[in-house]
Amino acid sequence: xEFALDFTKKQLESIESILEDELIDIGxxxxxxxxxxxxxxxxxDNGESDHDVYSLAALAAANFxxxxxxxxxxxxxxxxxxxxxxxxxxxxxxxxxxxxxLLTIFGKEVSLGFLRLKIAEAIKNIQATL
Amino acid sequence: MALINPKKKEVQVKIVYYGPGRGGKTTNLEYINKKFKxxxxxxxxxxxxxxxxxxxxxFLPFDIGVIKGHTIKVQFYTVPGQVKYNAxxxxxLRGVDGIVFVADxxxxxxxxxxxxxxxxxxxxxxxNKNLNKIPLVLQYNKRDLxxxxxxxLSIETMEEDLNKTLNAPSFPxxxxxxxxxxxxxxxxxxxxxxxxxxxxxxxxxx
Numbered sequence: 001x002e003f004a005l006d007f008t009k010k011q012l013e014s015i016e017s018i019l020e021d022e023l024i025d026i027g028x029x030x031x032x033x034x035x036x037x038x039x040x041x042x043x044x045d046n047g048e049s050d051h052d053v054y055s056l057a058a059l060a061a062a063n064f065x066x067x068x069x070x071x072x073x074x075x076x077x078x079x080x081x082x083x084x085x086x087x088x089x090x091x092x093x094x095x096x097x098x099x100x101x102l103l104t105i106f107g108k109e110v111s112l113g114f115l116r117l118k119i120a121e122a123i124k125n126i127q128a129t130l
Numbered sequence: 131m132a133l134i135n136p137k138k139k140e141v142q143v144k145i146v147y148y149g150p151g152r153g154g155k156t157t158n159l160e161y162i163n164k165k166f167k168x169x170x171x172x173x174x175x176x177x178x179x180x181x182x183x184x185x186x187x188x189f190l191p192f193d194i195g196v197i198k199g200h201t202i203k204v205q206f207y208t209v210p211g212q213v214k215y216n217a218x219x220x221x222x223l224r225g226v227d228g229i230v231f232v233a234d235x236x237x238x239x240x241x242x243x244x245x246x247x248x249x250x251x252x253x254x255x256x257x258n259k260n261l262n263k264i265p266l267v268l269q270y271n272k273r274d275l276x277x278x279x280x281x282x283l284s285i286e287t288m289e290e291d292l293n294k295t296l297n298a299p300s301f302p303x304x305x306x307x308x309x310x311x312x313x314x315x316x317x318x319x320x321x322x323x324x325x326x327x328x329x330x331x332x333x334x335x336x
Contacts, residue, residue, distance in 0.1 A: 012137040037225025038189075038205070039133035039142045052172040054142075057177065058189040065221040066186075121138065 007041065016062040022122035023104060026114070029089065030105040033096065033126070036061050041100065051105065060103050063081050064093060083112070092116070096123050097130065131324050132227050136228050140201045141326065144225055145318055148250050149232035150242040151183070151211030154271040158232060158304035159190050159206055162315055165308065167221075186209045187222045194319060198330045204319055211246065219245040220253050228265035228322030230314055232293055235272045240291065247292055265321035266298040269314045274304035 007015075017040065019031045030045040032053050038061035043053045069076045082093035092104040092115060102123065106115060133142045156176065163174045169192055177186035209219040213306040231250065233243040248335040251261045270288050283291075285302055293300055299317050303310035 006134065007136070009136045012135065028166065035133060035225065037131075037133075037144060039144070039225065040134065041135070054191045054203070055172055055175045055189060058207070059177075061224075062177075062218075062221055065224075066218075069217055078299055128293075 012042060016044060018125045018129070019044050022118045022125070023115075024077050027110045027119055028106045028115070030103075032057060032060075032103040032105075034061060034101050035099055036064065036101065038062065044078050049105065055058055055089065056103065057067075060093060060101060064095075064101055090117065094119050094123060096126055100126075102126075106121055131225060132329070133225075134200070134329065138201070139199055140203060141197075141330065143202060143204045143227045143319075143322055144158065145204060145206050145228040145230065145322060146222060146226045147206065147230045147232055148210040148219070148223075148246070149211055149271075150211070150234055150239060150246040152238070153211055153232045153234040153243075153246075154305040155208040155211065155232045156184055156188050157270075158230070158269070158311055158314070159208055161305055161308050161311045162192070162206065163190055164275055165312065166192065167226060183212065184208055185215070186210065186218055194323075196207075197323060198327065201329055202323060204322075206315075208269050213245075213249075216249065216253070219249070220256065221259065224254055226259075226264070226268075227326070228318045229261075230267050230269055230318050231292070231298075232269045232271050233288060235270050235282045235288065235302075236275065237283055240287075243288070244291055262296065263327050266292055266296060267299035267314055267318045267321065268296070268298050269301045269310070270300065271305050273302045273309065274307050 023031050024044055024046055024123055029049040029053055032040060033042040034040055034057040038058040040057045067082060071079045084091045089105055089107050094102045097100050148157055149155055163170060172191060174191040178184055188208040192204045194202045194204055207222050209222045254261055270285060276282050300316050301310040303314060305311055
């Protein structure tokens with residue numbers, strides 16, 4: 001698979017504003033939109049988190065690839081949703097279209113159900129900008 | 131392919147160290163990490179198995195400064211060299227911009243080098259990429275072992291085996307000692323970045 005993703009400044013600004021409104025505003029710590037090669041396309045945070053998003057992106061892309069390979073083994077096309085739960089913070093991964101992944105890092109104060117709704121909304125809006 | 135962010139004026143470039151298992155790919159990255167600490171803002175990430183072999187990849191981000199108004203962020207990856215991890219190698223190769231092929235100079239490893247290079251060509255082929263068209267540097271690693279009396283392949287033999295049709299720049303090296311590790315890295319960065327310059331010119335107009 002080859003990636004031919006180019007974003008204009010305007011697209012990036014629209015994506016940032018969607019992520020800010022849908023996710024950062026509900027209390028999410030950090031959101032990172034990446035491609036499946038592990039590149040960071042957009043990253044936003046609430047001003048309090050200081051994660052190494054480039055390493056996170058490389059690992060997340062690989063992790064997603066590995067999980068997809070597992071899906072194929074059991075006869076699934078892919079697992080479109082991945083979620084890792086921690087003691088304090090958790091990561092939610094969601095596919096955006098065919099080539100992008102949205103990572104959302106959030107703490108206990110955000111409910112997973114509400115977050116999933118907001119993520120679905122954000123993804124719909126992001127896809128409209130692509 | 132490299133990701134250009136016209137808003138942040140930033141380019142992310144992916145360079146993959148490829149080669150047979152135990153050939154010194156991780157050692158190359160470890161040396162770079164130590165030697166160029168000031169340019170590396172985060173920790174090197176490695177995903178290893180219990181016996182210290184690379185399971186998934188190593189990852190090292192490296193800032194090389196500004197070119198044509200864009201901050202260039204080079205991201206070095208290694209692949210797991212062991213034959214059985216081919217699915218993982220394919221994943222790591224996704225979106226690759228430049229490749230360093232780290233060959234093992236030990237006479238015993240001659241066949242493994244050739245097979246690993248073939249495997250690289252096949253994997254790139256499955257992504258509709260051609261090894262002849264991608265920035266590539268060959269490194270003949272472990273030259274230091276000659277001093278310990280371990281039989282090594284001559285550079286001529288390695289060139290004949292691996293580089294006859296590719297004609298890529300090549301370096302004899304010792305990743306453990308650091309000989310030609312920086313030179314290999316500088317060469318692949320310069321080849322990869324020049325291949326991107328045309329794209330950056332277009333990007334500037336956006």
